Every structure is written in structure tokens, then in C-alpha cells.
Amino acid sequence: MKLTNILSRIIQEGSKKQLSDLDYIDFAESELFLELANPDMALPYEEEEPNIWTFTDLYGNKLGVLLTPQGFVKSFFSVKDKSGKSQRSFDLQRDEEALDKNSFTKGEDERRSNTIAKIILNEIIPRQLSNRPSMIQFQMINEYRYKIFEKIADLAEEKYPHLEIQKSPNTNFIRIVNK
Numbered sequence: 001m002k003l004t005n006i007l008s009r010i011i012q013e014g015s016k017k018q019l020s021d022l023d024y025i026d027f028a029e030s031e032l033f034l035e036l037a038n039p040d041m042a043l044p045y046e047e048e049e050p051n052i053w054t055f056t057d058l059y060g061n062k063l064g065v066l067l068t069p070q071g072f073v074k075s076f077f078s079v080k081d082k083s084g085k086s087q088r089s090f091d092l093q094r095d096e097e098a099l100d101k102n103s104f105t106k107g108e109d110e111r112r113s114n115t116i117a118k119i120i121l122n123e124i125i126p127r128q129l130s131n132r133p134s135m136i137q138f139q140m141i142n143e144y145r146y147k148i149f150e151k152i153a154d155l156a157e158e159k160y161p162h163l164e165i166q167k168s169p170n171t172n173f174i175r176i177v178n179k
Contacts, residue, residue: 014027038114042114072139079100121159139173
């Protein structure tokens with residue numbers, strides 16, 4: 001499918017849904033990622049702390065992916081609250097009123113999802129799922145993020161066919177298991 005057709009479809013679907021600006025950005029980014037997912041197009045990233053990888057997007061936002069001791073994988077924005085204290089926001093929309101609006105820039109950057117995918121596929125899975133039994137889990141806050149992490153799970157299944165993918169869209173959970 002041509003890129004212009006993909007973009008046209010996404011714009012039309014987004015318009016029909018009458019989404020807020022932030023929801024439209026999430027929708028467009030997830031739809032583009034579903035069509036064009038390519039972890040090779042990831043932004044440079046680094047492991048800033050053990051099990052915490054960070055990168056900077058097109059707008060200068062600092063983002064990251066962390067692996068909790070319980071095996072949950074979470075993505076976040078590094079932002080400042082209104083008092084200037086740095087913190088991680090796992091849901092910008094929910095946290096927006098408490099944040100310094102000058103500490104982040106809204107906008108669509110599909111390379112964010114590519115980078116998150118690369119971190120999960122090349123860093124987290126080999127580290128966390130090298131032993132049996134082991135598992136990583138994703139619990140998404142909305143359907144758009146579910147779609148992105150579902151695509152990442154599908155990429156994981158292609159790269160690591162011995163892993164089992166367990167999808168639960170009704171509860172917004174995805175698990176990747178090495179039995």
C-alpha cells in the first residue's frame with residue numbers, strides 16, 4: 001500500500017472519531033506504527049540506569065522504557081512538575097494539569113514506537129527472558145497503546161519464535177513468556 005494511501009486513511013479515520021488533539025496524536029502514531037513498524041529506524045538510546053533505557057525524540061522530549069522487578073515493561077516521558085521537580089509520566093494526558101507544560105512538547109514521532117520496540121526486542125527480552133520460566137508483561141492505559149505493544153509482541157514472536165505471546169485486549173494486558 002502506498003504511503004499516501006496509508007496517511008489518507010489515517011487522517012480520514014481520525015477525523016471520523018472526533019478525537020482530542022492528544023488522542024488524535026496517539027491514534028495517528030499507533031496506526032503508522034502498525035503499518036510501518038521498523039525497529040531499525042529507532043532513535044539512539046542508552047541504558048541510563050540498570051533496566052532503564054532513555055532516548056530523545058524529534059521534539060527534544062526525553063522518553064524511556066523501564067523494566068520493573070516484577071517484569072512489567074513501561075514507557076514514560078521524563079518531565080517536570082509545576083514546581084520544577086523531574087519525574088516520570090506514564091500518562092501525559094492524565095498528568096498534564098500537574099506538569100510544567102514547557103517541559104515537554106506534544107507531537108507525532110513514530111520513531112518513538114520504533115525505539116521502544118528496539119529496546120524491548122534487543123535489550124529487555126534477551127535479558128529478562130533468557131531463563132525458563134520467565135515472563136515480561138505490558139499493561140496499557142488505553143487501546144492505542146495496546147495496539148502499539150501488540151505489534152511489538154508480534155515482532156517479538158517473529159524474532160523469538162520459542163516465546164509464547166498471551167494477549168488479553170479486554171484487560172489491556174500482553175504477556176511474553178518463556179516457558
